[in-house]
Amino acid sequence: AQSVTQPDIHITVSEGASLELRCNYSYGATPYLFWYVQSPGQGLQLLLKYFSGDTLVQGIKGFEAEFKRSQSSFNLRKPSVHWSDAAEYFCAVGGYGGSQGNLIFGKGTKLSVKP
């Protein structure tokens, strides 16, 4: 069965520092991968998605993610974090077979930003 692991529950970075959030997936074929962001009290907003082709994908708010098949990873990065980036981030993989169309979510990484 597919699964998504986000190893870091909580990360704190200083404003202006770079950021990398880790995501590892378990899947037998080329996956469809997504990153979502959830601000406090809000729903989830799509940051970016990977389907195929270029392994470095650009998203909204200055985020990017790199798909690495050899490492089964899809890590999210941002060169310079802003205070407004404080939120919870979820990695997700699209289902296949009987669960095609369903998203399988990681448990999330909460990002805190120090001034």
Next chain:
Amino acid sequence: NAGVTQTPKFQVLKTGQSMTLQCAQDMNHNSMYWYRQDPGMGLRLIYYSASEGTTDKGEVPNGYNVSRLNKREFSLRLESAAPSQTSVYFCASTIRHLSNQPQHFGDGTRLSIL
């Protein structure tokens, strides 16, 4: 553009009471979903409706029922609420029920059961 609208935003229930959470989307999407979010658990799928007229169980369906009222609306019902159902509930929708389709989320219903 409203997107996905959930009502109510907050609710407190007593154990054993019933309640229906409402969800409506104005994006002409075919597929709709109900999730619950608990601390440290991420999002878990309760039920989904791949298209109007169909509903299917997700990962955690026990204690819930759903109705796809029409293409726009998908409701979630708790027949006899239990404290274990205290959670934040999210509705989502997507154009088609396929693995490569991103889902669009509402702002959630925060439900407490005493």
